[in-house]
């Protein structure tokens with residue numbers, strides 16, 4: 001056999017069907033040049049040396065060498081799907097957003113679920129917050145609701161986000177543990193950050209180990225605004241409720257599943273959608289005005305607080321259906337860029353200091369991660385409505401202004417112009433004050449809602465919280481940090497603090513943490529007592 005024939009028969013079934021013929025297209029370089037041989041580098045004789053001149057080889061390896069992009073600095077591990085949002089009824093009384101004007105309106109959507117702390121290759125069933133990021137391709141541009149499966153957050157001010165994320169991720173000297181809240185740095189930061197106590201209750205609850213993405217709620221967390229055509233503002237909280245209800249696994253199940261199938265959540269979503277079981281969520285709104293907000297002891301700008309649903313019933317306003325998996329994971333799920341700043345006219349921000357910081361962070365990080373200011377040219381990030389602007393050039397520019405004018409105003413009558421009527425107008429809230437770095441007094445109560453959450457749990461759920469805190473804190477080696485955590489738990493609920501202290505073998509209870517705590521004598525007796533003694 002000649003050298004050429006040997007090559008064709010090498011490898012598994014490497015016969016003639018490996019060649020372009022019939023419907024099989026010719027393999028090309030990225031420049032479109034047809035490739036004659038994709039099995040052998042160009043050499044002097046069959047045994048080399050190899051030649052620099054081999055541009056097939058160099059292009060192929062060059063591209064491979066650059067396949068990786070930075071993983072997301074948080075929420076690195078995720079999985080997404082396409083679908084649509086269907087509006088139930090017009091919400092014109094509250095918002096001028098086009099997506100909410102007509103009953104039955106369908107808007108294309110892309111959703112990415114994620115864990116927060118683990119790297120891209122970590123396991124699905126970590127005890128962690130889950131990201132629930134929704135991109136709605138509205139007729140007035142992309143609207144991203146970049147939420148989580150928990151309604152509150154660890155910190156009140158975005159300036160603490162880098163510290164919080166450093167503390168939750170692997171420790172810098174040893175580079176472990178990955179994807180776990182079970183370590184000293186995490187509990188050190190948390191125990192020094194009492195505002196995180198409400199979130200810690202959620203994180204130690206069954207909500208942090210969901211059975212599947214399909215059985216999770218989603219929350220926009222912050223208070224946002226809706227603004228109607230008369231420029232009247234209503235505060236709003238966004239809540240996604242799964243049609244299937246909520247389910248979690250138990251911790252011992254999570255541990256086994258992580259070992260046996262680290263892709264458990266991915267596989268579940270893939271299987272469900274591929275078999276036509278399309279998961280569905282209802283978007284619910286909690287709508288309220290300033291007077292209502294003023295009636296609370298807490299501040300509606302504080303992202304560590306919820307508005308209890310018993311106090312303000314969420315109203316279902318539409319449904320989100322996920323019915324199609326991406327054709328390509330990298331192109332879509334990996335390259336999708338969510339940003340809290342993406343809101344349509346009729347949706348606006350509140351002064352929540354965490355939200356204000358996020359509005360800077362997401363745009364900034366996308367440049368690093370996707371490598372070019374033109375990341376909106378990637379199909380998954382491009383609007384699906386008409387769009388016209390004068391932004392131009394930069395790396396990977398796919399769409400530049402057409403014609404002579406790349407600025408405005410211009411005398412050529414070319415290009416788009418602003419529209420005071422149709423365009424986004426910020427709600428003209430009256431603001432005044434001194435330039436200061438201060439937390440408001442209204443953000444000071446860190447325990448009441450943590451306690452409310454703990455007491456709202458059923459007995460088995462409370463037991464799971466105790467077990468989770470015991471397990472996670474048992475991995476924290478520093479006794480002072482453990483004791484400091486217990487001192488906070490005693491403020492959340494005395495029996496909770498005592499139970500965790502007992503299980504951790506802390507003989508002498510620490511003093512409850514010194515913090516601004518409202519009087520506790522009006523609280524209901526804790527049902528935790530009975531379950532913990534069992």
Ligand code: HEM
Nearest residue numbers: 072075112131132133147148153158161221357358361365
């Ligand atoms: C990523 C939610 C707070 C910065 C994400 C993602 C979600 C999310 C769901 C993943 C998006 C995706 O699937 O691609 C939240 C929620 C927060 C919060 C609900 C609080 C209520 C913050 C804060 C900052 C921040 C305070 C910074 C100041 C980031 C960054 C990414 C990210 C940089 C990576 C984005 C990317 O590379 O695509 N967040 N986050 N987040 N978040 Fe947040």
